[in-house]
Amino acid sequence: MLNDFNENFEESNNPKLKDSARLFEKMLKSNNFQYLDEGTYEMLSEFYLLNGKIELAVRACEIGLESYPYSLELLLNKAQAHIVNTEYDTALEFVEKAGTFYPSDTEVVCLKGTVLNLLGSYDEALMLLEQSLSLTEEKDNIYFQIAQTYQNKGDYRNAILNYKYAIEENTSNEIAFYELVFCLEFLDDLENSLGYFKGLVDNDPYSHFAWFCLGMVYSRLNKYEEAAQAYDYSVVVKDNFASGWFNLGHTYMNLEVFDKAKEAYSKTLALEEPSAEVYTYLGAVYEKLNDWDFAYKNYKLATDLDDYWDEAWYGMSSVLFEQEKWMESVHFVKKAIKLNEDNANYWLLLADTESKLGNIVTSIDAYSKASTLDQNNLDIWLNWSLLYFEQKSYGEAFQIIYDAIAELPDEAELHYRAATYLIYDGSYNEAYKYLQDALSLNYEIHDEIYEFFPSLDTQKAIFKLIEQYKPIK
Numbered sequence: 001m002l003n004d005f006n007e008n009f010e011e012s013n014n015p016k017l018k019d020s021a022r023l024f025e026k027m028l029k030s031n032n033f034q035y036l037d038e039g040t041y042e043m044l045s046e047f048y049l050l051n052g053k054i055e056l057a058v059r060a061c062e063i064g065l066e067s068y069p070y071s072l073e074l075l076l077n078k079a080q081a082h083i084v085n086t087e088y089d090t091a092l093e094f095v096e097k098a099g100t101f102y103p104s105d106t107e108v109v110c111l112k113g114t115v116l117n118l119l120g121s122y123d124e125a126l127m128l129l130e131q132s133l134s135l136t137e138e139k140d141n142i143y144f145q146i147a148q149t150y151q152n153k154g155d156y157r158n159a160i161l162n163y164k165y166a167i168e169e170n171t172s173n174e175i176a177f178y179e180l181v182f183c184l185e186f187l188d189d190l191e192n193s194l195g196y197f198k199g200l201v202d203n204d205p206y207s208h209f210a211w212f213c214l215g216m217v218y219s220r221l222n223k224y225e226e227a228a229q230a231y232d233y234s235v236v237v238k239d240n241f242a243s244g245w246f247n248l249g250h251t252y253m254n255l256e257v258f259d260k261a262k263e264a265y266s267k268t269l270a271l272e273e274p275s276a277e278v279y280t281y282l283g284a285v286y287e288k289l290n291d292w293d294f295a296y297k298n299y300k301l302a303t304d305l306d307d308y309w310d311e312a313w314y315g316m317s318s319v320l321f322e323q324e325k326w327m328e329s330v331h332f333v334k335k336a337i338k339l340n341e342d343n344a345n346y347w348l349l350l351a352d353t354e355s356k357l358g359n360i361v362t363s364i365d366a367y368s369k370a371s372t373l374d375q376n377n378l379d380i381w382l383n384w385s386l387l388y389f390e391q392k393s394y395g396e397a398f399q400i401i402y403d404a405i406a407e408l409p410d411e412a413e414l415h416y417r418a419a420t421y422l423i424y425d426g427s428y429n430e431a432y433k434y435l436q437d438a439l440s441l442n443y444e445i446h447d448e449i450y451e452f453f454p455s456l457d458t459q460k461a462i463f464k465l466i467e468q469y470k471p472i473k
Helices: 006-010 015-030 038-050 054-067 072-084 088-101 106-118 122-135 139-153 156-169 174-186 191-203 208-220 224-237 242-254 258-271 276-288 292-305 310-322 326-339 344-356 360-373 378-390 394-407 412-424 428-441 443-452 456-468
Strands: none
Touching (some): 015 054, 038 054, 072 106, 088 106, 106 122, 208 224, 242 276, 276 310, 310 326, 310 344, 326 344, 378 412, 412 428, 428 443, 428 456, 443 456
């Protein structure tokens, strides 16, 4: 069904595009076609493609090709439309037809390589692309396609080599950088490749993107101090580099330098179209700063932009939970879960909130779901067990921790908690075994066990045992 698409053109600054769209769609409805020049058909087909209106793009190409059968743009846009519809054989037909008229065109060669990739004909794609290197001066795109083909084939070493060739030809090929980092990370070879990225910066210290890529590598290696420095240089070189500010914000979040993270995300919003993603990150910063009003405000702005952005609904729920507004919190976390049922943190927050409301059965179900989704999340097990503890169901509380230790045997906090519940349950000998294990794993966090025992006599007994494991300085 061909739907009106004029509302999308209303936002365009191109009056000719809007007028042409209205006329073209009117022609389709009335089946009464008028003359449009080649450039108009090309412009319309590309716009429809970019906005996901594939059927309209196909019709623009088909009608345009009736009058302009040698139009390179229309042939390639028609092929692109068939690719989107996963009609790869048909796409190949149109690419080959374009190749008949324009055999040395780089775009034709690259698109044919893409289609052959999608068809799984990797060797044929490689032969085509490698032969075309001598026919064009735009070698970076060809090298990129060769790298993509090797990557799809599972040959990451050759993919890396050709991504580097593409970057050597064009240091502004951002996608090649991203794919190179991905391949290196896949092979666990980022650490050994730091010299390469440092060399890019040394060769061109005024390249904002070279600094950005170095920061990206440091971030992947969890070297956040170095990453922050590299990202900082990227935005010094180019102050309006939104991606640099955005990643700098992430890095400061990892470093827990929240004021600087707030500044970086705010700068990102000032430089590019507001997005639910950035508003959500900014909300998270304010939440870390315990500024609940601004945190909620930014999460709300995110949902205003994208009602399906589950992370923002979760953020709003989290803020309300911190303000002890349990009923409102439940409402929003349920919205997040409806959008994404596979996030363990959402179920954990629901469980915690239902627990605060006294809805024990619902809370237990939510904890169970959370633990199924993420067995390595320590908070799930601790909070779940605490629910039983508060109900004086010490055996059930211990059982939850017992199951947790099976998944996370080296988490000292679980052993401390197991000892606590066993003491309350009267199983002292077994409790001391768990306490000994906890002290051996991490003596430094032993103070938390005292919080569960207001009785001084009990504290003294535990203190005597703990003193035996005190590290000798």
